[in-house]
Amino acid sequence: MDSVALWCTGALIAGGIYWFVCVMGPAEQKGKRATDISGGSISADKVQDNYDSYWSFFRRPKEIETKEKVPDFVDTFYNLVTDIYEWGWGQSFHFSPSLPGRSDADATRLHEEMAVDLIRASPGDRILDVGCGIGGPMRAIAAHSRARVVGITINEYQVDRARAHNKKVGLDALCEVVCGNFLQMPFPDASFDGAYSIEATCHAPRLDDVYAEVLRVLKPGALYVSYEWVTTDKYRGDDLNHVDIIQGIERGDALPGLRSHADIAATARRVGFEVLEERDLAAPPAGPWWKRLKMGRIAYWRNHMLIKISAALGVAPKGTVDVHDMLFKTADYLTRGGDTGIFSPMHMILCRKPKDSPPADSSA
Ligand SMILES: C=C(CC[C@@H](C)[C@H]1CC[C@H]2C3=CC[C@H]4[C@H](C)[C@@H](O)CC[C@]4(C)[C@H]3CC[C@]12C)C(C)C
Numbered sequence: 001m002d003s004v005a006l007w008c009t010g011a012l013i014a015g016g017i018y019w020f021v022c023v024m025g026p027a028e029q030k031g032k033r034a035t036d037i038s039g040g041s042i043s044a045d046k047v048q049d050n051y052d053s054y055w056s057f058f059r060r061p062k063e064i065e066t067k068e069k070v071p072d073f074v075d076t077f078y079n080l081v082t083d084i085y086e087w088g089w090g091q092s093f094h095f096s097p098s099l100p101g102r103s104d105a106d107a108t109r110l111h112e113e114m115a116v117d118l119i120r121a122s123p124g125d126r127i128l129d130v131g132c133g134i135g136g137p138m139r140a141i142a143a144h145s146r147a148r149v150v151g152i153t154i155n156e157y158q159v160d161r162a163r164a165h166n167k168k169v170g171l172d173a174l175c176e177v178v179c180g181n182f183l184q185m186p187f188p189d190a191s192f193d194g195a196y197s198i199e200a201t202c203h204a205p206r207l208d209d210v211y212a213e214v215l216r217v218l219k220p221g222a223l224y225v226s227y228e229w230v231t232t233d234k235y236r237g238d239d240l241n242h243v244d245i246i247q248g249i250e251r252g253d254a255l256p257g258l259r260s261h262a263d264i265a266a267t268a269r270r271v272g273f274e275v276l277e278e279r280d281l282a283a284p285p286a287g288p289w290w291k292r293l294k295m296g297r298i299a300y301w302r303n304h305m306l307i308k309i310s311a312a313l314g315v316a317p318k319g320t321v322d323v324h325d326m327l328f329k330t331a332d333y334l335t336r337g338g339d340t341g342i343f344s345p346m347h348m349i350l351c352r353k354p355k356d357s358p359p360a361d362s363s364a
């Protein structure tokens with residue numbers, strides 16, 4: 001073998017090792033690899049059909065999409081994206097302000113701990129996580145506060161992932177996960193000492209419905225904090241660029257319609273909460289939450305190639321390439337939402353259930 005051939009063989013072997021160890025191996029989250037990407041609870045041969053039916057929700061005029069259909073559409077979305085999120089982002093499916101000199105993992109954890117500090121959870125309290133994903137926030141919050149956390153998600157696949165992670169890190173005694181709809185929760189009235197929702201209630205077709213359910217299951221005097229996805233006061237409905245960005249965010253994130261920051265406190269009061277504080281956690285001097293999205297562009301391209309190869313080899317389900325492509329475009333809309341300042345994923349509202357709150361009307 002001459003020296004050129006030897007060189008090429010060496011380079012190929014080194015490249016292959018790099019590929020498997022650095023690229024296929026540790027993605028954002030240890031334990032998830034490109035080869036593990038599935039369609040959640042959807043069988044591999046149905047992923048493409050489900051992706052197509054996800055899009056049909058947006059192709060029809062809004063009026064004929066009833067609010068009853070939204071939870072199923074959201075469930076389909078999370079079957080399609082959960083593995084890609086976990087692989088490419090981590091176990092917490094939300095944003096956080098970037099913190100100079102701190103890692104993304106630290107920024108994420110501090111943003112989660114702030115939620116549970118705001119509701120003043122103590123060891124032994126029973127706290128509700130409304131829309132818990134695969135439980136990244138739940139585990140950080142249980143470890144930080146020693147409160148018992150019960151999470152609810154509409155997506156069965158997320159329940160399995162969350163339970164597996166809880167067990168793996170020895171937090172299954174503090175963390176419980178339930179599959180259900182947060183618009184009709186399977187919990188008795190006044191059964192929680194506090195509640196939080198992190199970037200989840202934006203999926204509710206009517207915010208009143210989820211806030212009223214949270215109010216029902218809280219004990220009188222208990223606190224609830226929510227990080228809401230909203231349009232800010234910079235958003236102009238007559239600016240075509242603004243409308244394009246917001247519609248792009250809605251399509252790529254399974255949102256039945258983004259709400260204005262001005263609607264959040266009004267809704268909380270309407271259902272019976274006292275509003276203690278309201279603040280956009282993305283407002284200056286907070287570091288840009290979208291910085292992490294911008295910096296990920298090279299990694300997205302690498303991910304795209306990996307998914308294409310996996311799909312071509314029949315390892316990843318057909319349709320995964322389209323799902324990844326949709327997320328790639330969504331990252332751009334979200335970044336534009338951040339750059340223009342017309343969108344915030346962390347409009348924080350802190351509420352209290354009044355001490356003298358009457359019991360929910362069970363005859364209604
Ligand atoms: C709260 C919600 C989800 C917020 C974020 C966790 C996700 C929003 C957009 C997602 C992503 C976009 C680009 C993907 C990239 C192309 C891929 O290679 C790796 C995963 C992404 C980075 C992915 C990760 C999660 C998001 C940032 C919504 C749904 C209400």
Ligand SMILES: C[S@@+](CC[C@H](N)C(=O)[O-])C[C@H]1O[C@@H](n2cnc3c(N)ncnc32)[C@H](O)[C@@H]1O
Pocket residue numbers: 071074078091092093094130131132133134135136137152153154155158180181182183197198199200201203204
């Ligand atoms: C973007 S994820 C955020 C998850 C989690 N809060 C986190 O930060 O990691 C939104 C979550 O809301 C859940 N969700 C959306 N609509 C729901 C509904 N109607 N009932 C229950 N969960 C719902 C999704 O299943 C998902 O777990």
